Amino acid sequence: MLQAINLTKTYQQHTALNRLNLSVGKGEVFCLLGQNGAGKTTTINLFLGFIAATSGKALINGIEVKVNDPATKKLIAYIPEVVTLYPNLTSLENLDFFSRLAGFRYNRAQLEEFLTRSGLQRDAISKRLADHSKGMRQKVGIAIALARNAEVIFMDEPTSGLDPKATDEFTGIVKSLGEAGKSVLMATHDIFNAVNVGTHVGIMRQGELVHTLSAPEISANDLQKLYLETI
Numbered sequence: 422m423l424q425a426i427n428l429t430k431t432y433q434q435h436t437a438l439n440r441l442n443l444s445v446g447k448g449e450v451f452c453l454l455g456q457n458g459a460g461k462t463t464t465i466n467l468f469l470g471f472i473a474a475t476s477g478k479a480l481i482n483g484i485e486v487k488v489n490d491p492a493t494k495k496l497i498a499y500i501p502e503v504v505t506l507y508p509n510l511t512s513l514e515n516l517d518f519f520s521r522l523a524g525f526r527y528n529r530a531q532l533e534e535f536l537t538r539s540g541l542q543r544d545a546i547s548k549r550l551a552d553h554s555k556g557m558r559q560k561v562g563i564a565i566a567l568a569r570n571a572e573v574i575f576m577d578e579p580t581s582g583l584d585p586k587a588t589d590e591f592t593g594i595v596k597s598l599g600e601a602g603k604s605v606l607m608a609t610h611d612i613f614n615a616v617n618v619g620t621h622v623g624i625m626r627q628g629e630l631v632h633t634l635s636a637p638e639i640s641a642n643d644l645q646k647l648y649l650e651t652i
């Protein structure tokens with residue numbers, strides 16, 4: 422579903438991403454770890470078409486990503502670190518609005534079903550987003566991704582600032598996205614969560630992907646050790 426081929430981004434003399442090669446298959450959850458400035462967000466921004474590659478390619482379902490090209494945009498969804506959306510609209514109203522924007526029309530029961538599948542508690546469905554916690558906002562973001570029928574979901578540091586219970590719930594939701602055949606690429610600093618939720622884990626250093634590991638084959642302790650040796 423996702424492929425980076427020698428994907429490179431430079432800013433003047435600075436190389437933010439250097440010949441990245443990675444692929445994420447259908448149903449896979451790929452977690453990118455790395456210090457601040459390692460190139461995780463740059464990678465996501467290139468796939469999202471927010472910025473143009475200096476060289477190399479980012480492909481989504483075989484289609485090369487170009488800046489603001491609807492051909493790949495309709496296949497993807499993005500959950501930023503803090504989901505803001507429209508603070509004065511309820512979860513349901515936000516979902517309805519963003520679904521329509523993407524060309525989908527759902528009735529109330531269908532909208533509620535997306536929100537429930539994303540783990541949002543029933544009493545939050547009709548509450549304003551401004552009154553939601555970070556975890557609740559993320560669930561609305563995931564519901565929007567599901568309603569837009571996105572094949573690939575990008576997430577940037579989704580568990581930072583979540584309490585352990587919210588992180589655990591989030592892990593379950595992301596796993597179910599993978600089981601439903603979605604592909605997920607996430608940037609994270611949370612080693613424990615990366616092992617738990619990921620099918621694959623990559624460690625980046627100074628714009629390069631140094632290690633790619635199969636998550637079920639490594640423990641959180643060993644991953645932490647490798648991470649500290651790498652960065």
Ligand SMILES: Nc1ncnc2c1ncn2[C@@H]1O[C@H](COP(=O)(O)OP(=O)(O)OP(=O)(O)O)[C@@H](O)[C@H]1O
Binds near residue numbers: 455459464
């Ligand atoms: N618009 C820009 N102009 C110049 N340099 C940039 C720009 N955007 C990013 N960079 C640089 O590119 C490098 C990679 O940044 P990036 O945001 O991808 O790191 P990151 O791994 O996501 O870090 P963090 O964990 O802090 O989010 C950094 O050195 C950053 O300063």
